[in-house]
Amino acid sequence: MKMDRRAAQVTNAPGGPEVSGEPLEALSSRPVHPSEPAEGIEKMKLLSAAQTRALDQATIQAQHITSTDLMERAADAVTSWLLDELLLDYDTAIHVCCGPGNNGGDGLAVARNLHRAGYAVQLWLLPAARHSADFSHQQQQLPAELPAREIDPNKLPALAAGAVVVDALFGTGLSRPLAGVAAALVRHINEAGATVVAVDMPSGLLADAPQPADSAVVRANYTLSFELPKLAFLLPQNAGFVGDWQLLPIGLDPEVIRNTPVDKHFVTAEDLRGRLPKRPKFSHKGTFGHALLLAGSKGKMGAAVLATQACLRAGVGLITTRVPAVGYDILQISAPEAMCLADSASDHISELPELTPYAAIGIGPGLGQHDDTREVLHQLLTTATVPLVIDADALNLLGAHPELQKLLPPDSLLTPHPKEFERLVGEPARDDYHRLEQLRAFVGRTSCYCIIKGAYTVLAAPDGTLYFNSTGNPGMATGGSGDVLTGLLLALRAHKNLSPLDAALLGLHAHGRAGDLALPHTGHTGLLASDIVRFIGPALEELMSE
């Protein structure tokens, strides 16, 4: 079976265990009402560990197969990946470490497959009082020439740096932090310098909740998960455990997946393709809306320029950009397609223009936090009747003056990075899971859409449903990328045939995709925000209806 090429990859950002918190599932049962999400955004649901186990069982029933059959599919997929992607040599030492449950059962079947194919497998079992039925079945299938040795805590296996370790200790059945021999073995694996491939989950990592700070968790180079990603893979704090993650299809039942209610999605190109209306033959600039952008201050005019250019490249009909007087020439020269309204103040924006002509309004990039500008934001929040996109210093002003948050028109779209989000809610997050709860509470309180930017930017809809973006790359971690996103989102919010949710999802996807399309021309290091602007057009074209 071949690897699913849809899989995204995690950057190897510094990651590590952080402080523990209340499990996300427990917290999320409070304010959130898992609802059917936007029609059709369902290709990659993020299931809880319990839902994943239920899906395995439901697949077994629906397809009239045994749990062993499903395990064999999983083991075949892992074996093929190891052979095709890791390009194992026959003399590479492969250590398969198995726990007592079905994750261990997967490992036993992988070890058997590799042994039969002629590879140098050593099989290690964690001592346990009980084993799952499928584990025991797999153990009986082992050929006599493949001995399974029990791990001796006083003599842990010697793992050479060039070896491959297949971590099949624990998967979705992890019920508590690892201790004793399991924890010792995990720490031993982490120190060995071998290539570590985790089956389904890095052992010790929970699928959907944080574990205590000092827990033993496998630090995998690769995590091979089945069919659907897990929430844990998308959070920066777990990057050092998960490594590059890949999804291997094992034929889990699509009907059951469709009927499983979730409140978290991993949004793929497949979900969004065709959602951007094609430009009609007889369209004119009025068809695509007139956007107003309030941006820039002395020394930060680049933000206004990038957001304006991005808005234009994202197909807005017209854009007018309000800038301080100092920015007038700069904007007119660098974005000749835009109209420019200069403020009477030289260095900051001090007056709100007449709002009647506009279909959507963006505010924030390079704005500064002058008192006059705060007053402009206040007036905007109280008078605007069209969609708002709020970014950067406009968010910082909302954080510094929380009373303004009560004025946010419903369905506004806020675009903070984690630090801006912290200022907005006025409290640091304990960890990435807690931050998601803060995000859900914020959108619930304000009836707005809000994202938190990052490698997997997450969008929260007012009902608390979370949508993780799947595009983008670390080259985009560069000044101005966020300004480009604001301009792009503004254009899509000005589009009269897009819902607020579709505009946000399309914008996030196209932004990351534009960064991905720029990459072959620039490399990660040389990628600039203006390169993202250049590829917005092609990125949006991929999402356009026929």
Ligand SMILES: NC(=O)C1=CN([C@@H]2O[C@H](COP(=O)(O)OP(=O)(O)OC[C@H]3O[C@@H](n4cnc5c(N)ncnc54)[C@H](OP(=O)(O)O)[C@@H]3O)[C@@H](O)[C@H]2O)[C@@H](O)CC1
């Ligand atoms: N279902 C299917 O058909 C398919 C499932 N698949 C595979 O199954 C995996 C899930 O298997 P699973 O449910 O058996 O759980 P698993 O992760 O092996 O661990 C459970 C065992 O560990 C124990 N245990 C838990 N925490 C512990 C701790 N901290 N320290 C020590 N022990 C601990 C726990 O014992 P208990 O909690 O009862 O004490 C129990 O014995 C999944 O990730 C995928 O790889 C695939 O083959 C596809 C088909």
Ligand SMILES: Nc1ncnc2c1ncn2[C@@H]1O[C@H](COP(=O)(O)OP(=O)(O)O)[C@@H](O)[C@H]1O
């Ligand atoms: N490692 C990464 N992978 C994918 N996208 C990234 C990564 N780092 C940053 N980005 C994207 O780049 C943008 C950065 O935004 P922001 O932090 O506001 O930058 P700035 O304030 O400089 O404009 C966000 O859209 C974010 O999702």
Ligand SMILES: [K+]
């Ligand atoms: K594992």
